[in-house]
Amino acid sequence: xxxxxxxxxxxxxxxEVQSKGVEQGFKTRLEAMGFVNGKPICVMRSAxxxxxxxxxxxxxxxxxxxxxxxNLVFVVIDPSTEN
Amino acid sequence: xxxxxxxxxVKEAPNATKRIxxxxxxxxxxxxxxxxxTNANAAVANWPGLTxxxxxxxxxxxQEAVEFVDLPGIYDLNGFTDDEKVVQRFxxxxxxxxxxxxxxxxxxxxxIRMALQVKSLGLPGVVLLNMADEAxxxxxxIKTLELSERLGMxxxxxxxxxxxxCQGAIAGITRTLAxxxxxYQVANLVEHLNENPVTEAEMEETLAGAVQMxxxxxxxFTNRIDGVMLHPIFGLPIFFASMFAVFWFIWTVGIPSAxxxxxxxxxxxxxxxxxxxxxxxDIIQDFIIxxxxxxxxxxxxxxxxVALFFVIMSALEDSGYLSRAAYLMDAFxxxxxxxxRAFVLQxxxxxxxVPAIMGTRVIRSRAMRLLSMLIIPFSLxxxxxxxxxxxxxxxxxxxxxxxxxxxxxxxxxxxxxxxSAILSRHKNFKSNEPFVLEIPPYRFPTIKQVLxxxxxxxxxxxxxxxxxxxxxxxxxxxxxxxPPGTEGIDTLAGQxxxxxxxxxxxxxxNPYLTVSLIIGFIAKEVQIGALAVIYGLSDDxxxxxxxxxxxxxxxxxYCLFSLLYIPCLTTISTIWGESKSVKFTVFSMIFPLVVAxxxxxxxxxxxxxxxx
Numbered sequence: 001x002x003x004x005x006x007x008x009x010x011x012x013x014x015x016e017v018q019s020k021g022v023e024q025g026f027k028t029r030l031e032a033m034g035f036v037n038g039k040p041i042c043v044m045r046s047a048x049x050x051x052x053x054x055x056x057x058x059x060x061x062x063x064x065x066x067x068x069x070x071n072l073v074f075v076v077i078d079p080s081t082e083n
Numbered sequence: 084x085x086x087x088x089x090x091x092x093v094k095e096a097p098n099a100t101k102r103i104x105x106x107x108x109x110x111x112x113x114x115x116x117x118x119x120x121t122n123a124n125a126a127v128a129n130w131p132g133l134t135x136x137x138x139x140x141x142x143x144x145x146q147e148a149v150e151f152v153d154l155p156g157i158y159d160l161n162g163f164t165d166d167e168k169v170v171q172r173f174x175x176x177x178x179x180x181x182x183x184x185x186x187x188x189x190x191x192x193x194x195i196r197m198a199l200q201v202k203s204l205g206l207p208g209v210v211l212l213n214m215a216d217e218a219x220x221x222x223x224x225i226k227t228l229e230l231s232e233r234l235g236m237x238x239x240x241x242x243x244x245x246x247x248x249c250q251g252a253i254a255g256i257t258r259t260l261a262x263x264x265x266x267y268q269v270a271n272l273v274e275h276l277n278e279n280p281v282t283e284a285e286m287e288e289t290l291a292g293a294v295q296m297x298x299x300x301x302x303x304f305t306n307r308i309d310g311v312m313l314h315p316i317f318g319l320p321i322f323f324a325s326m327f328a329v330f331w332f333i334w335t336v337g338i339p340s341a342x343x344x345x346x347x348x349x350x351x352x353x354x355x356x357x358x359x360x361x362x363x364x365d366i367i368q369d370f371i372i373x374x375x376x377x378x379x380x381x382x383x384x385x386x387x388x389v390a391l392f393f394v395i396m397s398a399l400e401d402s403g404y405l406s407r408a409a410y411l412m413d414a415f416x417x418x419x420x421x422x423x424r425a426f427v428l429q430x431x432x433x434x435x436x437v438p439a440i441m442g443t444r445v446i447r448s449r450a451m452r453l454l455s456m457l458i459i460p461f462s463l464x465x466x467x468x469x470x471x472x473x474x475x476x477x478x479x480x481x482x483x484x485x486x487x488x489x490x491x492x493x494x495x496x497x498x499x500x501x502x503s504a505i506l507s508r509h510k511n512f513k514s515n516e517p518f519v520l521e522i523p524p525y526r527f528p529t530i531k532q533v534l535x536x537x538x539x540x541x542x543x544x545x546x547x548x549x550x551x552x553x554x555x556x557x558x559x560x561x562x563x564x565x566p567p568g569t570e571g572i573d574t575l576a577g578q579x580x581x582x583x584x585x586x587x588x589x590x591x592x593n594p595y596l597t598v599s600l601i602i603g604f605i606a607k608e609v610q611i612g613a614l615a616v617i618y619g620l621s622d623d624x625x626x627x628x629x630x631x632x633x634x635x636x637x638x639x640x641y642c643l644f645s646l647l648y649i650p651c652l653t654t655i656s657t658i659w660g661e662s663k664s665v666k667f668t669v670f671s672m673i674f675p676l677v678v679a680x681x682x683x684x685x686x687x688x689x690x691x692x693x694x695x
Binding site (some may be wrong): 011022023024025026028029030031032033034036038040042044045047048049050051052054056057058059060061062063064065066068069070 | 286318515
């Protein structure tokens with residue numbers, strides 16, 4: 001599933017960032033921000049009116065990402081979800 | 084062939100002065116450390132072959148002169164953005180003895196990549212783990228000696244903001260530098276990193292046992308505050324309330340701040356300047372006092388206001404709140420073809436358009452960047468504010484004037500965003516730029532930090548503005564005093580105003596006001612001063628004259644036109660410098676003129692119809 005489909009508070013792990021059909025450097029940028037295979041990730045909140053998601057990558061990096069970009073990040077669910 | 088060598092290559096002739104390149108991700112406090120080590124002595128320097136200027140400074144380390152170069156903050160040495168290309172080109176064109184890598188200690192789990200890339204390139208380096216105090220609060224544990232061994236580079240935890248560990252780090256840098264007689268230039272940087280990429284496995288290996296990151300579900304103090312600030316229902320209202328509070332503060336503190344300054348400059352003029360020039364011929368005295376001195380006093384009089392804006396914006400940015408603002412406004416901004424950061428830039432434009440225009444550098448998509456640069460000048464900057472306060476005080480005194488001013492602020496936003504919504508459909512301004520923005524923890528800015536930033540901003544502001552303001556006052560002096568012996572409508576100024584009367588009358592703007600608008604094009608700070616000169620009155624009696632000769636509608640139409648019509652020359656030169664396109668710069672001048680005329684026409688004629 002994609003990052004955009006995660007519910008707030010749901011823990012998951014980054015699988016991969018799609019690079020096909022996206023501007024050059026998008027994947028590199030996301031990797032530098034922590035979106036690498038196996039990295040824990042969770043959605044903290046989503047803004048109203050289709051606004052961006054606030055996402056925590058690892059334990060100390062938080063960022064805002066639009067849903068359209070979040071749809072390019074594939075994640076796998078940790079079976080032991082919490083919150 | 085081109086790929087026979089890649090990575091760092093020892094140069095045969097070492098640098099005369101040792102050079103250290105400082106790299107790091109954005110928002111790691113790299114510049115704070117740079118300022119610390121160079122004692123804020125750095126100057127912007129041009130580097131042949133690079134498209135941007137870089138800060139550099141020469142520092143004495145152990146009796147030796149060492150050059151530090153502040154390279155742009157980048158996410159990845161192997162990246163594709165303009166800034167990343169600058170760093171790549173720098174390392175390939177200029178030899179360094181060593182690289183200083185500044186990392187955010189709390190985010191070492193991902194930022195270690197940069198140190199490993201430097202290692203992969205074979206460049207000698209020193210790693211600074213900045214914001215170590217914050218890392219401790221997060222619960223990040225780092226064994227610096229072990230990390231240092233694995234990287235093959237010395238590692239120093241510091242806090243550039245508070246100074247902790249900096250002396251030790253500088254001593255360490257000095258020691259390491261002493262062991263680096265060679266200088267290195269990188270060949271084929273991108274290729275080398277493509278063939279020898281830093282893998283996740285390598286990062287994990289480097290960190291395992293040396294770094295412990297805190298729990299994934301830790302709820303920090305910042306998270307608690309964000310529970311309110313980014314609340315789905317309360318977040319936006321809180322944001323708007325805080326914006327309103329800022330403007331209210333500007334209104335009550337910033338605007339009256341001009342009075343003491345005016346009192347001082349007025350006293351200086353009367354007691355020192357005028358007597359000392361009394362021996363000169365009248366026309367020269369007049370030129371110096373009303374041509375040049377008036378220009379300076381106009382700038383001085385509203386410096387406190389601009390400084391206040393810069394203080395507030397710097398504090399907001401350093402605290403981390405502006406990232407939240409961008410997050411909250413992004414849903415709305417994306418419908419206008421822009422993103423949340425463009426909203427923050429628009430807000431910055433209310434102090435002065437110029438730093439906001441320069442701030443568009445963070446927008447990588449050229450289409451979106453141009454669109455943002457086009458609408459920023461519709462922000463009600465502090466220079467325009469001066470014009471409105473004066474005119475509204477004359478034609479709409481009291482509470483009505485305050486309401487009219489508030490309406491002008493609202494209108495500034497509305498027109499900027501409406502135009503953006505329309506223009507973003509055009510192919511030149513259409514963009515699909517991804518929106519990914521780091522949200523830092525809340526930080527309490529130190530007074531020193533904010534004042535230092537404001538000092539730099541004000542220095543740049545004065546440098547830019549002085550030229551055009553003085554030019555503006557000279558021009559108006561000239562237009563008003565020639566042909567010699569003429570008054571009012573017969574001077575060059577009056578004739579110029581009359582020339583435009585056919586198009587300005589229908590929007591309620593008389594020839595004298597028209598000339599002030601022409602001067603306002605040069606610099607808006609002297610727009611009202613120009614009006615005083617043309618009417619042949621002092622600023623005090625001008626107010627009375629305005630209230631007698633302008634109707635409320637005419638006054639407001641003049642304000643509306645002043646708000647929209649054209650950016651000042653300083654802004655235009657900045658637009659040109661940033662866009663590097665003559666065509667776009669010309670468009671950014673003509674487009675607002677047309678918009679201003681149409682809007683004022685609708686307002687003035689519409690209001691007249693309603694009155695009748």
